[in-house]
Amino acid sequence: xxxxxxxxxxxxxxxxxxxxxxxxxxxxxxxxxxxxxxxxxxxxxxxxxxxxxxxxxxxxxxxxxxxxxxxxxxxxxxxxxxxxxxxxxxxxxxxxxxxxxxxxxxxxxxxxxxxxxxxxxxxxxxxxxxxxxxxxxxxxxxxxxxxxxxxxxxxxxxxxxxxxxxxxxxxxxxxxxxxxxxxxxxxxxxxxxxxxxxxxxxxxxxxxxxxxxxxxxxxxxxxxxxxxxxxxxxxxxxxxxxxxxxxxxxxxxxxxxxxxxxxxxxxxxxxxxxxxxxxxxxxxxxxxxxxxxxxxxxxxxxxxxxx
Amino acid sequence: xxxxxxxxxxxxxxxxxxxxxxxxxxxxxxxxxxxxxxxxxxxxxxxxxxxxxxxxxxxxxxxxxxxxxxxxxxxxxxxxxxxxxxxxxxxxxxxxxxxxxxxxxxxxxxxxxxxxxxxxxxxxxxxxxxxxxxxxxxxxxxxxxxxxxxxxxxxxxxxxxxxxxxxxxxxxxxxxxxxxxxxxxxxxxxxxxxxxxxxxxxxxxxxxxxxxxxxxxxxxxxxxxxxxxxxxxxxxxxxxxxxxxxxxxxxxxxxxxxxxxxxxxxxxxxxxxxxxxxxxxxxxxxxxxxxxxxxxxxxxxxxxxxxxxxxxxxxxxxxxxxxxxxxxxxxxxxxxxxxxxxxxxxxxxxxxxxxxxxxxxxxxxxxxxxxxxxxxxxxxxxxxxxxxxxxxxxxxxxxxxxxxxxxxxxxxxxxxxxxxxxxxxxxxxxxxxxxxxxxxxxxxxxxxxxxxxxxxxxxxxxxxxxxxxxxxxxxxxxxxxxxxxxxxxxxxxxxxxxxxxxxx
Ligand code: SF4
Ligand code: SF4
Numbered sequence: 001x002x003x004x005x006x007x008x009x010x011x012x013x014x015x016x017x018x019x020x021x022x023x024x025x026x027x028x029x030x031x032x033x034x035x036x037x038x039x040x041x042x043x044x045x046x047x048x049x050x051x052x053x054x055x056x057x058x059x060x061x062x063x064x065x066x067x068x069x070x071x072x073x074x075x076x077x078x079x080x081x082x083x084x085x086x087x088x089x090x091x092x093x094x095x096x097x098x099x100x101x102x103x104x105x106x107x108x109x110x111x112x113x114x115x116x117x118x119x120x121x122x123x124x125x126x127x128x129x130x131x132x133x134x135x136x137x138x139x140x141x142x143x144x145x146x147x148x149x150x151x152x153x154x155x156x157x158x159x160x161x162x163x164x165x166x167x168x169x170x171x172x173x174x175x176x177x178x179x180x181x182x183x184x185x186x187x188x189x190x191x192x193x194x195x196x197x198x199x200x201x202x203x204x205x206x207x208x209x210x211x212x213x214x215x216x217x218x219x220x221x222x223x224x225x226x227x228x229x230x231x232x233x234x235x236x237x238x239x240x241x242x243x244x245x246x247x248x249x250x251x252x253x254x255x256x257x258x259x260x261x262x263x264x265x266x267x268x269x270x271x272x273x274x275x276x277x278x279x280x281x282x283x284x285x286x287x288x289x290x291x292x293x294x295x296x297x298x299x300x301x302x303x304x305x306x307x
Numbered sequence: 308x309x310x311x312x313x314x315x316x317x318x319x320x321x322x323x324x325x326x327x328x329x330x331x332x333x334x335x336x337x338x339x340x341x342x343x344x345x346x347x348x349x350x351x352x353x354x355x356x357x358x359x360x361x362x363x364x365x366x367x368x369x370x371x372x373x374x375x376x377x378x379x380x381x382x383x384x385x386x387x388x389x390x391x392x393x394x395x396x397x398x399x400x401x402x403x404x405x406x407x408x409x410x411x412x413x414x415x416x417x418x419x420x421x422x423x424x425x426x427x428x429x430x431x432x433x434x435x436x437x438x439x440x441x442x443x444x445x446x447x448x449x450x451x452x453x454x455x456x457x458x459x460x461x462x463x464x465x466x467x468x469x470x471x472x473x474x475x476x477x478x479x480x481x482x483x484x485x486x487x488x489x490x491x492x493x494x495x496x497x498x499x500x501x502x503x504x505x506x507x508x509x510x511x512x513x514x515x516x517x518x519x520x521x522x523x524x525x526x527x528x529x530x531x532x533x534x535x536x537x538x539x540x541x542x543x544x545x546x547x548x549x550x551x552x553x554x555x556x557x558x559x560x561x562x563x564x565x566x567x568x569x570x571x572x573x574x575x576x577x578x579x580x581x582x583x584x585x586x587x588x589x590x591x592x593x594x595x596x597x598x599x600x601x602x603x604x605x606x607x608x609x610x611x612x613x614x615x616x617x618x619x620x621x622x623x624x625x626x627x628x629x630x631x632x633x634x635x636x637x638x639x640x641x642x643x644x645x646x647x648x649x650x651x652x653x654x655x656x657x658x659x660x661x662x663x664x665x666x667x668x669x670x671x672x673x674x675x676x677x678x679x680x681x682x683x684x685x686x687x688x689x690x691x692x693x694x695x696x697x698x699x700x701x702x703x704x705x706x707x708x709x710x711x712x713x714x715x716x717x718x719x720x721x722x723x724x725x726x727x728x729x730x731x732x733x734x735x736x737x738x739x740x741x742x743x744x745x746x747x748x749x750x751x752x753x754x755x756x757x758x759x760x761x762x763x764x765x766x767x768x769x770x771x772x773x774x775x776x777x778x779x780x781x782x783x784x785x786x787x788x789x790x791x792x793x794x795x796x797x798x799x800x801x802x803x804x805x806x807x808x809x810x811x
Contacts, residue, residue, distance in 0.1 A: 034318050034319035035318055035319070035523065036318070036319060036320070036321045036519055036523065037318045037319060037320050037321065038321065038516075038519070039318070039523060040318045106750070107750045107751075108750075134705070134706075135705055136703070136705030136706050138705065138706035138709065147706075147709065149706070149709040149717075149719075150709050150710060150711050150712065150717075151711050151712050152711075152712040206714075215713065215714035215774060216710065216714065217714075217780075217808060254712070257712030257713065257714075258710055258711070258712055258713060258714035258774075259710060259711075259712050302749060302750070304709070304717065304719060304749065304767075304769055305709075
């Protein structure tokens with residue numbers, strides 16, 4: 001005989017038996033298999049840890065914020081510090097970006113500067129430019145925010161042109177260097193019939209094969225277009241050129257390509273002829289640093305349409 | 308509700324266990340396995356492997372900074388993580404397989420907790436002596452000798468623990484460099500923290516928590532029950548042979564009293580205490596001489612004669628201990644043995660033993676084996692057919708397409724080219740399509756890009772459909788990109804879609 005406790009299945013338990021907790025439900029008694037004491041200590045330790053943590057770190061919410069914690073720890077301050085640190089790391093690159101000739105910044109020749117500029121430009125673009133030009137820089141046609149991905153540039157798509165536009169804006173009264181152009185609103189000047197003729201003529205300019213559907217896939221009236229040439233030469237060619245291919249110096253759009261800033265349907269073109277439209281862009285040189293402007297120019301240029 | 312006059316204790320102090328030294332085939336096997344596993348663990352990071360100048364020359368290296376995993380001649384990139392996932396699944400299935408066949412063999416022989424605890428016990432035995440000496444020391448007052456022995460033991464444990472934590476970090480960086488940095492105080496904080504934490508856990512778990520980890524902290528004992536059934540081979544006591552037990556004078560009296568032996572009806576393999584049976588006195592004594600050898604050697608501190616227990620890790624040390632006793636008293640070995648539950652009825656009926664293989668080969672284990680091998684074969688095949696260049700294509704969908712001034716439609720893609728070879732390579736980019744689509748690379752005049760050895764290149768690619776191409780008017784056109792390594796003509800492909808204007 002051993003005095004070891006017998007196997008549970010064979011044990012006949014009494015009420016209050018030291019090996020049970022004394023609990024019983026429907027005759028089923030609960031064994032007492034105590035946890036080790038260190039387990040209990042660990043449990044107490046977690047409680048102490050938890051309390052200490054809320055004292056040391058920001059924790060308890062109040063009405064206008066949370067307790068600061070005696071360690072004065074703040075993630076915000078930490079982030080600010082990090083940003084400062086990285087800014088400092090990039091200071092050289094930023095200076096370089098203001099001094100260098102933009103066209104010489106390429107992936108092959110200056111990969112570090114090129115990558116930095118593209119990343120910085122993308123960040124600036126997302127923050128400041130995407131509101132109008134869209135996150136993907138595709139613009140909003142109905143509102144006349146130009147698509148920056150295509151190869152059609154009202155004011156030129158070279159790095160210098162883009163940089164100029166970003167720095168000084170378009171039709172921006174506060175900046176004497178801003179680009180400026182104006183188109184006459186022809187309602188009242190031309191008769192309705194003349195307007196209809198010139199609208200269709202303008203649409204026909206980008207129809208190479210003359211089948212009544214132009215490069216932007218819009219159908220137009222070929223007979224009306226045929227009679228619109230004189231109206232165009234008299235009223236529009238001064239800016240858009242005799243061939244209708246525009247003038248970048250004046251900011252007059254090329255009418256022979258497939259891209260229409262405000263849409264290429266007959267209604268949209270007519271609206272432009274009747275009432276004229278003026279897109280405005282703010283000058284960024286005051287708000288963004290020179291390095292940021294240059295980086296953004298490089299970024300926009302890299303989107304696929306840069307010249 | 309029962310009365311509460313004997314308030315139960317909810318928490319108990321740890322009862323120390325002093326396992327006795329044991330000799331035998333299972334113990335030898337355990338030694339061998341311990342030397343092997345610890346050897347593999349400590350030595351592996353120091354094996355060198357020449358991969359050329361630009362790559363690390365450590366045979367097994369988890370290069371977190373560059374996101375590479377090197378395993379001898381194999382190099383795993385992050386996008387090939389399925390290899391690691393596959394190996395983990397195999398490890399899981401392997402564990403299922405072994406548990407369903409042989410119970411807690413993992414726990415008894417290969418689990419790090421067991422291996423290090425065993426090592427720590429060995430150290431303890433060297434320094435403080437075997438079971439009886441340790442028991443005496445434990446009860447004794449804290450005099451100089453006790454302090455000396457304890458402190459020596461703790462120092463040796465600590466050295467082992469530091470080496471254990473240290474070995475771990477060597478898998479993540481060049482071992483000789485890291486060792487020098489660690490010693491000169493120049494290693495990264497995370498390295499010291501890792502060594503510190505692993506040292507602490509090894510020291511505490513192996514030295515002090517021991518079997519408590521297996522009983523209270525490890526989830527595996529709870530899960531394994533789902534893999535075991537009555538054919539699973541585990542360590543068990545042949546109580547139908549051993550009972551009633553007795554020793555010395557009592558045993559002799561029992562034998563004399565046993566004029567006729569009457570076998571107990573239906574005792575279970577769980578073991579039957581003599582006191583609980585009806586007529587043990589007239590029975591001839593069983594083979595168990597109640598010497599407690601099996602209990603004294605058990606690292607989990609249990610008595611296997613009480614039957615299968617959650618604590619038992621099937622380390623078989625009690626088998627070795629009892630076999631030695633059986634040899635001494637001239638009885639056949641195997642009073643404690645690896646048995647399946649189904650063996651009991653069979654052996655009681657006096658039938659021949661069921662061969663071990665019959666227990667092991669059953670549908671459950673065969674299915675586990677089949678699954679395990681299938682994944683293994685799949686991984687090996689994948690290893691051999693994977694190419695050393697790779698391509699993924701991500702379409703830029705904001706906007707889906709751009710109309711150019713001549714009416715062409717242009718889509719933009721970000722192509723990632725991985726050069727997994729050890730040499731710089733030039734790739735030509737092109738596409739296959741039934742429609743005439745043109746490719747153009749951002750920032751590059753021709754269609755060639757250079758990717759340095761063992762690196763990834765992200766390249767923006769434009770695909771253009773002229774107005775007269777059908778793809779410009781169609782809503783979507785499927786096509787595939789390819790990159791071709793200049794010189795070897797090896798190609799990788801990536802399928803994607805071209806978005807056109809759609810019918811207007
Ligand atoms: S009972 Fe035997 S097999 Fe189980 S843990 Fe103890 S010594 Fe190992
Ligand atoms: S070692 Fe064998 S003989 Fe000794 S008590 Fe254990 S089972 Fe009985």
